[in-house]
Amino acid sequence: MKFEDYIQHDALGLADLVRRGEVSPQELLDTALARTDQTHGQLNAVVRRLDEQARQRCAQPFDTQAPFAGVPFLLKDLFQDLAGLPSSCGSKPLSRVPAPESADVVRRWQDAGLVIFGKTNTPEFGARNVTEPLAFGPTRNPWNLSRTPGGSSGGSAAAVAAGIVPVAGANDGGGSIRIPAAACGLFGLKPGRGRVSSGPGAAEGMNGAAVQGVLSRSVRDSAAMLDVLQGPEAHGPYHMPAPPQPYLQAIQQAPGRLKIGFSTESPIGTPVSSEAIAAVKDAAALLESLGHHVEEAKLPVDGLGLAKDFLLAWFSRQAALVCELEQVHGIKPSAFEPDTRAMAAVGRSVPAVELLLSEARWNEHNRALARFHGQYDLWLSPVLASPPIPIGHLATSKTLHIASDLVAMLGLSGLLRKTALFQNTIINNLAWTPFTQLANLTGRPAMSVPLYWTPDGMPMGVQFVAGLDGEAMLLRLAAQLEQARPWFGRRPAI
Template identity: 55%
Template sequence: MRYDEYRDHDAVGLAELVARGEVHPTELLRLALDRCAQVDPSINAVSLLMEQVGTRLADRSEHTGPLAGVPFLLKDLAQDFAGYPTSGGTGPLRSVPAERNSLTVERWLAAGLIVFGKTTTPEFGSKGITETRTFGATRNPWDLERTPGGSSGGSAAAVAAGIVPVAGASDGGGSIRIPAACTGLFGLKAGRGLIPGGPAVGDPLFGAVSEGVLSRSVRDSAVMLDILSAPDPGAPYHVPRPDRPFRDAVTAPPRRLRIGFTSESPLGTTVHVEAVRAVTDAAGLLEELGHTVEPAAPAIDGRQLALDFMTVWTANVAKTIAEACRVTRCAPGDFDVDTQVLAAVGRAVGGPELMAAHARWNDYTRTLAEFHQRYDLLLTPALGEPPIRIGQNRTPALADTVLPSLLRLGAGHVLGRTGFYRDLVTANLAAVPFTQLANITGRPAMSVPTYWTAAGLPLGTQFVGAPGSEYLLLQLAAELETARPWAHRRPAAVDHQLVSIK
């Protein structure tokens, strides 16, 4: 098989070739490894290459499962592969091997996928970009000076650059949808509890986190949802599954839908004109397809929501750093400065404050539920602006020098109430203000690559559904994919870079 043939197939298509004996998994793995060697020096998407694992899996005498033989990359956060480290984007954990596979990894291996590496992520998944002190900056194949988003930025870059057709991802505040929107991919965040995340965790971040994938085709994500969503007896709760496989969702269009849309930032920050156009364009396309679309938004205080989200997030970062330091005997100063700030603020969060912030999540959930009584889906931009430039959200050099000393003096309890911290939160969320609502409320949501800017950059649109609407979202995504295909689009920037290097 030639590389262009490999690139033209999605994961389901490659698995069908393997099942028919038209190509062997070792051949597919070699194509993936060669492409990785070719483009990863430019995009920095792979944090850990596990070639020996991939070779062992590909060399097996039998290949079974719905995606048997397809090369695959894990996200280097929570997706544990026994005997190999899960760094979480940080240096102290790079040498700590996982004791066992996570449940998602077990299910991917049972599906026949050929795991051969892990992808970059910001430290503990705490940013909508993928830049760390340990691994450097991961770059967008559409424009190497721009971010592929985060926290699943490495996976997005690897899929967009054609290393693999689909890759592991996760979403605790937009970390599937943001990278999908930045790189012209499809990304679905399942609703709370549909995809169990065990065994090491049960309901991470009060249920805000969901494992998943980034893909070039809707059917790949649908098949992956079938693979990942089987009930787990050890999960905190059981979520009903549809009576049909998710894969069937791509075979028939949805019923005519009523969709409310908005392009106003819930933070009150400016939304780029291209992001507004992306939503207007999607609304027009939906109307052409027969859906009813009108301006509407849930009546939620977005600023308070952001603060309540960050209160829980910072407390979780503090806990995560404490666990990492216990395991590795490292110090808080061994982490990125931004992470140190988040942890210091999180350590200063009192129990009553944490529980009050989490209690308000219920208010947002009920308000969104009222919206969904009138509308099947909420349509918004997935991003507040086109993919930002590398370094745009970097901590200023002076703060990078001064903050560690202040934090060592115990300034976290003061810092969390300063304008600097609020500015840091705004800087992190202003470019991605639309995605946290679905995590807080546990609703399924997706980013669909319906729009490209005048400069040729992807800019996805987000749809948020009611509980249990994953099947409906996949139906609509498949309808949009047929009406305005995107898989044929190729990011020229990374290949142009290769030509210039030569």
């Protein structure tokens, strides 16, 4: 199949071609592999190839009624384990440690007929909003190779934006679906807490803040993917009721007239660029033209307090993960990246009582957002505070790395997190993406929609956050926006 034909179809469209016998899974795979080869030197999106396994899968019979039968697919190399193969999590020490069993989402993707042929780049343990692991090098944005595709699902985003695959695996613990979607001109839906299993290796990701999902070029692909992924597992911590109708069916219905509150101020008081503001105001105008009520509304959430609670949980989780890897695999903390060592050292310094009090405050953020959703159906905001930033822009200074290792060795990491150098570094890292963590800590569904490009051609997605069980509302609105301002045919020149 020629690439020019391949790129004209989303995943459901490709599966339909397979179903009708117009193309074979092997032909689709060959096209995806050729595109991977063609773009790898520029993008560095795919860090583990599974060509032979994929060819073997194509040689086997397919259930043509499976929704994605024969469609090439990429896993994110983080918490999307494929039994017997390593999940490096962006980390060199883990690049040769095989996973004992497949993740629930991977098994469901295989059952849906997808042909997995590789795994995509991610920062070490997904702990950055850019994708620049030392183990594999940076992934670059197909729209501008000097810029980041965002993180932590940056490899998947670059692969989808460049046309390697129409949809790819992703996950989101602080914005890691929405950030790269916004930076790469894609659609990205973060499901709500409990909608998709994180098992069997974990009951939940970071107390439910981290969830599994995909990045796609079409809304209907994401809707169909959520139909595949949603639903309980016997080993799951709780049961989320099924939606009243499949999401793919739900998007055939209009969303109705929605009341949407928007804001462009950074929740942590950091600058927001004119491009980010323009993206939101452009979206607001489009929404009004479609009959929705849109007004500026201040979010009743303590943004800085939420950011501190988010980071405290994140650092503590990094500390627990590093400790677990040493206990289970004998990997010393010194084997990980300096940023990981610093975060883990700070996490180890957090007293249990302080962490529990911080996690208890998540309920305050839930209640504040619920008050907002008592007045508005959705919150609209930027995803990014500025257009995609240059590769290396958020690299941690060597001074902080040295200081972090020194205070960790002396057992003084509790003091490190109170220093101006450390706190300023953290704020600088969050300043580009201060809008996304709210949906994670509150467990609410949220999406990034590619409605705006800057004058110099860089994507700037906008974010919508719904209330509890709001996935169908988000998808219906996304489908309406996609029809009003189609983006599927808008692709980078790479």
